[in-house]
Amino acid sequence: MLTTEKLTYWYTSADQSLFKDVDLEFSAGHSYAIVGQSGSGKTTMVSLLAGLDKPRGGKIKFNGADIAGIGLSNYRKNDVAIVFQAYNLFTYMSALENLMSAMAITESKHKGDKAFAKQMLAKLGLSEEQMTKNVQKLSGGQQQRVAIARTMVCDAPLVVADEPTGNLDEENTDAVINLFQEIARDLGKCVIIVTHEPDVANRCDAVIRLAHKQFTWEKTIAEN
Amino acid sequence: MNFVKRAWLNLRFKKGRTALLILVTSAIMLFVLAGLLIKSAATTATQQAKDSVGATLTLSANREAAFKKMRSSTSTTSGKPTMPKLTTSPVKLSTAKKIAALSGVSSYSATVSTSANAKGFDAIETSSSSSGFGGKMPGGSTSSGDITVSGVTSTASNSNFSNDTYTITSGRGLKASDADTKNVVIETNLAKSNSLKVGSTIKLKATTGSKSTYTLKVVGIYKAKSSATASMGPGQSDPANTVFTGTTFANTLKGSKYAGTADSVTFNVSTPSKVASVKAQAKKLINTSKYSINSDDASYQMVKASMKSVTGFANKIVWLVVIAGTIILALIVILMIRERRYEIGVLLSLGESRMKIIAQFFVELLVVLVIGVGVAGVGGKFVGDKLAQQIVSTQTTTTSTTNQMGGMPGGSGNAQGGAPSGQMGNRANAMATQKQKQTKLSTQVTPQAILLLIAVGLVIIFIAILVGAGGILRLQPKKVLIG
Numbered sequence: 149m150l151t152t153e154k155l156t157y158w159y160t161s162a163d164q165s166l167f168k169d170v171d172l173e174f175s176a177g178h179s180y181a182i183v184g185q186s187g188s189g190k191t192t193m194v195s196l197l198a199g200l201d202k203p204r205g206g207k208i209k210f211n212g213a214d215i216a217g218i219g220l221s222n223y224r225k226n227d228v229a230i231v232f233q234a235y236n237l238f239t240y241m242s243a244l245e246n247l248m249s250a251m252a253i254t255e256s257k258h259k260g261d262k263a264f265a266k267q268m269l270a271k272l273g274l275s276e277e278q279m280t281k282n283v284q285k286l287s288g289g290q291q292q293r294v295a296i297a298r299t300m301v302c303d304a305p306l307v308v309a310d311e312p313t314g315n316l317d318e319e320n321t322d323a324v325i326n327l328f329q330e331i332a333r334d335l336g337k338c339v340i341i342v343t344h345e346p347d348v349a350n351r352c353d354a355v356i357r358l359a360h361k362q363f364t365w366e367k368t369i370a371e372n
Numbered sequence: 373m374n375f376v377k378r379a380w381l382n383l384r385f386k387k388g389r390t391a392l393l394i395l396v397t398s399a400i401m402l403f404v405l406a407g408l409l410i411k412s413a414a415t416t417a418t419q420q421a422k423d424s425v426g427a428t429l430t431l432s433a434n435r436e437a438a439f440k441k442m443r444s445s446t447s448t449t450s451g452k453p454t455m456p457k458l459t460t461s462p463v464k465l466s467t468a469k470k471i472a473a474l475s476g477v478s479s480y481s482a483t484v485s486t487s488a489n490a491k492g493f494d495a496i497e498t499s500s501s502s503s504g505f506g507g508k509m510p511g512g513s514t515s516s517g518d519i520t521v522s523g524v525t526s527t528a529s530n531s532n533f534s535n536d537t538y539t540i541t542s543g544r545g546l547k548a549s550d551a552d553t554k555n556v557v558i559e560t561n562l563a564k565s566n567s568l569k570v571g572s573t574i575k576l577k578a579t580t581g582s583k584s585t586y587t588l589k590v591v592g593i594y595k596a597k598s599s600a601t602a603s604m605g606p607g608q609s610d611p612a613n614t615v616f617t618g619t620t621f622a623n624t625l626k627g628s629k630y631a632g633t634a635d636s637v638t639f640n641v642s643t644p645s646k647v648a649s650v651k652a653q654a655k656k657l658i659n660t661s662k663y664s665i666n667s668d669d670a671s672y673q674m675v676k677a678s679m680k681s682v683t684g685f686a687n688k689i690v691w692l693v694v695i696a697g698t699i700i701l702a703l704i705v706i707l708m709i710r711e712r713r714y715e716i717g718v719l720l721s722l723g724e725s726r727m728k729i730i731a732q733f734f735v736e737l738l739v740v741l742v743i744g745v746g747v748a749g750v751g752g753k754f755v756g757d758k759l760a761q762q763i764v765s766t767q768t769t770t771t772s773t774t775n776q777m778g779g780m781p782g783g784s785g786n787a788q789g790g791a792p793s794g795q796m797g798n799r800a801n802a803m804a805t806q807k808q809k810q811t812k813l814s815t816q817v818t819p820q821a822i823l824l825l826i827a828v829g830l831v832i833i834f835i836a837i838l839v840g841a842g843g844i845l846r847l848q849p850k851k852v853l854i855g
């Protein structure tokens with residue numbers, strides 16, 4: 149579903165690259181964890197995979213097409229859903245309005261379907277009251293679940309998350325990981341999660357470590 | 373149209389910021405509207421002034437050309453010591469009638485000035501006039517008599533009467549039907565001192581030609597305003613000695629060659645703005661080497677000029693407020709966009725197009741604008757009237773000073789046309805009434821004004837968004853979301 153070809157990135161100069169000539173492949177229906185030391189370049193990698201930035205070298209292909217050719221904005225709109233540590237919700241809306249807006253923007257097939265959005269939020273453990281009050285009045289775990297619900301109501305087959313459990317307690321972390329696994333297995337999406345937490349990484353179908361400017365598979369799909 | 377929904381949610385959620393935006397926009401719109409209202413009020417006032425202020429055309433002998441001719445004839449006829457002769461042709465009434473028939477000319481009035489000697493009654497003596505002879509010049513030695521005869525088409529059309537300098541106190545004024553009669557209207561002091569009443573007869577002796585004596589019937593008595601009498605200079609006969617007759621009789625006194633003529637003919641032009649075109653048409657009907665036609669729309673021009681400065685001032689207000697408003701709103705939009713970087717980042721990460729993000733901000737400002745226009749519509753008349761009052765009071769002081777200076781050349785231009793004395797005083801009177809008219813500059817909030825206001829507001833927020841949009845267009849979602 150998603151492949152990188154000789155993917156290279158640096159911030160200041162080419163000889164200080166974070167990673168170079170990376171070839172990776174991600175397929176639908178599976179969850180992937182990207183692990184590595186702080187400052188190694190994990191966030192940078194997922195921002196490239198999410199189409200938030202352009203690579204310095206190489207290509208990212210979505211279903212065989214260079215995402216630069218698709219257009220990053222189109223790619224973000226149709227093909228990828230993003231979850232970040234900071235939830236990234238519209239602060240002036242309720243959880244429900246957040247989902248409705250995201251569905252409208254991404255032109256999801258569920259666009260305008262309030263019942264569907266509510267159903268998803270309910271599934272993620274939000275009460276009717278919590279769905280309709282401003283998102284800033286929800287707890288961090290609840291907000292992160294709203295952000296995850298957003299990836300579920302949108303049609304994008306690819307979900308990219310950067311430390312989605314970073315601000316959550318153990319219980320919430322567990323709930324969130326379960327959701328991601330559901331998204332991969334039941335919805336058939338490709339889920340890529342950057343994480344610090346070994347527990348989270350272990351729950352994923354595959355684990356990739358970024359170290360010394362190289363990505364190495366710690367666990368592959370085949371090993372499952 | 374999802375961005376509209378977002379705009380609405382945002383305005384509703386950020387109530388404090390929305391209220392502040394509405395406050396600022398309302399203030400800007402209020403001043404723009406006030407400016408627009410003053411401008412349109414000034415335009416209306418100018419239009420009304422055009423209708424109320426009369427403009428006239430005066431047809432008279434072309435003295436300038438006559439002088440030129442006289443001078444050139446003396447220089448070319450060398451040797452012969454002939455006296456240079458100034459020959460001016462009196463205006464033919466038949467020509468006047470043709471001009472009067474032009475569209476735009478509402479009425480006309482001919483004036484024939486001459487003099488005669490009182491016979492069987494006494495002219496009024498003034499302290500300034502030569503004493504001893506009772507104001508009478510020795511008969512025959514001069515062509516001027518002690519009574520000034522003003523032949524008019526009608527007294528009503530004579531400027532002295534139309535400006536209320538002279539008013540009929542008993543009997544009636546002269547009408548067009550009096551043209552060929554020997555009816556006369558005399559001044560009240562002249563009547564009193566000679567015990568003359570309406571129905572009495574007076575005798576006038578011509579000073580030229582056959583020097584015949586004519587009997588006239590007094591049909592009306594008029595009173596001259598004291599100011600007009602007081603303004604008379606020394607050497608001039610008392611205005612009380614002016615009698616009004618039909619033009620035919622005045623021409624008879626002047627001599628047979630003056631039959632069917634007038635010194636000058638004044639045409640009233642119904643629409644002052646058309647004076648120039650009527651003048652051009654009239655010029656085609658006359659021999660310009662013999663006659664000249666002068667327009668007098670000084671009062672109209674004065675009102676127009678003063679209203680133009682009010683309009684100019686209103687224009688300046690509008691532009692100033694629009695520019696200041698645009699800058700203020702643009703700054704607010706820029707700040708708003710900075711404050712909302714995060715939201716923009718989320719939108720971009722969801723793949724929302726930058727144009728739709730800009731559209732969302734535009735809609736938000738549009739809603740604010742509509743409310744602002746509503747507030748301005750309510751308060752605009754109040755502010756407009758107050759501002760208009762302020763402007764007009766300053767304008768009036770400036771115009772009244774320029775009036776005194778501008779009055780002089782206009783007056784001398786009139787003397788050429790042979791207008792009766794007292795015209796200068798009348799002009800000043802007319803100006804005084806103009807000033808009073810100006811002070812009543814009333815503004816009115818019309819649907820058109822509101823539409824125009826919305827248009828101006830749209831331009832302002834459009835420019836503000838355009839300036840602020842740079843931030844949106846350059847914003848990198850990665851920098852916002854991962855930072």
Ligand SMILES: Nc1ncnc2c1ncn2[C@@H]1O[C@H](COP(=O)(O)OP(=O)(O)OP(=O)(O)O)[C@@H](O)[C@H]1O
Nearest residue numbers: 159160166184185186187188189190191192193344
């Ligand atoms: N905008 C930037 N300009 C320059 N250098 C940057 C920029 N963003 C990140 N870096 C640097 O690039 C390196 C990788 O950063 P990145 O955020 O990808 O690391 P990370 O693996 O996500 O770390 P963490 O686990 O702490 O989140 C770091 O050394 C960081 O200082």
Ligand SMILES: [Mg+2]
Nearest residue numbers: 190191192310
């Ligand atoms: Mg990171």
